[in-house]
Amino acid sequence: MSFDLQLALRSVVEREGSDLHLKVPSPPLMRIQGRLEPIEGEEPLAPGDTERVLREMLTASDRLSEFAKEGEIDFSYTVTGLARFRVNAFRQRGSISIACRVVPFGIRGIDELGLPQVVARLADEPRGIILVTGTTGSGKSTTLAAVIDQINRKHHRNIVTIEDPIEFLHRDRNSIIHQREIGFDTGSFGRALRRVLRQDPDVILIGEMRDEETVQTALSAAETGHLVLSTLHTIDAVETVNRIVDFFPPYQHQHVRAMLAGTLRGVISQRLVPTMDGEGRVPACEVLTMTGRVRDMIVEPKETGKLNEVIGEGSYYGMQTFDQSLFHLYREGAISLDQALDAASHPHDFKLLVASEGQRSTGVEQLYSEEEESKQETEAVEAPVLPERDTRPPAPSGDGNAVSVSPPGMGSGE
Secondary structure, three states, X not given: OOOOHHHHHHHHHHOOOOEEEEOOOOOOEEEEOOEEEEOOOOOOOOHHHHHHHHHHHOOOHHHHHHHHHHOEEEEEEXXXXXXXXXXXXXXXXXXXXXXXXXXXXXXXXXXXXXXXXXXXXXXXXXXXXXXXXXXXXXXHHHHHHHHHHHHHHHOOOEEEEEEOOOOOOOOOOOOEEXXXXXXXXXXXXXXXXXXXXXXXOOEEEEOOOOOHHHHXXXXXXXXXXXXXXXXXXXXXXXXXXXXXXXXXXXXXXXXXXXXXXXXXXXXXXXXXXXXXXXXXXXXXXEEEEOOHHHHXXXXXXXXXXXXXXXXXXXXXXXXXXXXXXXXXXXXXOOOOHHHHHHHXXXXXXXXXXXXXXXXXXXXXXXXXXXXXXXXXXXXXXXOOOOOOOOOOOOEOOOOOOOXXXXXXXXXXXX
């Protein structure tokens, strides 16, 4: 019995999986809640199976020629009434392997995804750069789609997206949205970005910052009053800043830091954590928002590594660390302690956070409160102990002028 692509894709969607993997000579695998599982009843794939599947999905002759020349290709594939899929096909050990990522037709909102409220506030920014970061499969595209959807519903803007390939499909609402796919609508990110500013955009979405040219254009667009959204494969805010700077030669680093400090509005770093019931995953997010202190730390290389401290103390500005996010999810019963510890950046510190019921320095008010309490305790300890004063009235003397006070327990001597 030959492999049925449509049936396999339907199985993944019905099981609420995220990916389908086809590799010779293994049976088809699907990723369910982060774990790879074989599709029940399927036989190991032969080289002819994956070649046939690629031709079934990729019908354009020029794209097949591109694959034959490059040995790999990205494209999108739609099954009517089911879902869209982001597909990567590549050669390995002489045969073809295929990875299909499920992209639902519907777009879930920021609240529905369980993202922090500060994400909605960032989506309302009129200009600057907002970055969504994380490892592959951490939900970056889903978060960006939710941000674009909010802009589309609330604001009247011209939105241009440059993607490889297009994942979520947006309908025009209050805004108009132009979605351009690399390979179909334009030759490359660089080529599209060189012309995007002539298209009168208010919002520019760049699927991924991949090279110096892409980053330079994004920074320039943000400096000239546009809102730029993009992704990076970095795990937190510190690595994000350093990665952007490292795209450029050393003699430009300080200039790039100044541009980034002037344009960055927020960094949302994500990890997906299995839920308590094992039926889904929830996002744990580190969020950095721009403040004067953050700006100074981006400009000064020696201070950039301390951004995590600012994030941990910045709840007043909507900031939170991964461990603080995990603590909130754990306290709400969404994830177990073991799952939280597995995902925590600093497991030992996370245990202390749980033991203290979260009462650690998480905001400006908390810092001032702790500082005032410490000051009062110090003053209480250091205050000198004064001898008790005798408040008894003085005894009258014989001449009416001299005052004589007898020690307690002693008479006048008469």
